[in-house]
Each structure stands twice: as structure tokens, then as C-alpha cells.
Amino acid sequence: MSGKPTVYVYELDPATAAYALTGIHHDRLTLTVPFAVDVDLTAIDRL
Template sequence: MVEVVSPESAHRDNTVKPGKYAAAGIPHYWLIEEHELKPVVHVYELDKVTSSYLPVGIFRDQLSRPVPFPITLDLTNLVRMR
């Protein structure tokens, strides 16, 4: 699951939704926020014992993950159109 945080959704995306997704058994949760006009991706994985997400990384310039499938993203190319 990937959520892109906006000012209107920040509370839900950071507190409400992770609990609901974890309870549903969704194994991966990525939260994309903007910091100084650049994307920051917070990556979480579900801990099956506690049914909650554990942080596995914060990515700013490049994201590279082996799961849920091998992926590499150049985050510097993701820009907000104004």
C-alpha cells in the first residue's frame, strides 16, 4: 500500500490508516511525504506477531527495495507540478 500525504490527509495517513491496513494483513506500507519540496518515502513492513508496522527505512534520493518486488526509484525525478 502506498499513501501520498497531503496536509488534509496527514493525520489519517500517519495514524488511522496504518492500523487499519495492518489489521487487514497488508504486508507493506509506504508513506510518501514532501520535505523541502522533495519526496521522502517512509517504508514499513508488517510484523505478523504484533500485527503492526515496523519501520525499515526512510528514503530521500533513491529508493531500492527487494520486497514486495525488486524496485529501484530515483526520487529526485519525482517532482511536484506547481
């Protein structure tokens, strides 16, 4: 374990009503759905 943040992103599949993994982000979280998100995950632990 590196001690750095890891974000797992899931999306609901309407056909199966189940969540599916769509990405694993380590340094930067960038999404466009359901809205635009851009987070520098390396900056979370900086003081």
C-alpha cells in the same frame, strides 16, 4: 522542509500484527521485498 519527496517504508510484523518502520528514503527508493523496486526520487519533479 526541503520540498523534495520523502518515502517512509513500513513492513508488517506477523508476530505482533503491527507495522514497523523499515526505512526512510530521500533520493532513491530501493527495495527487494516484497518485490524489486528502484525509483529515482529526484526525478519526480523534473519536467
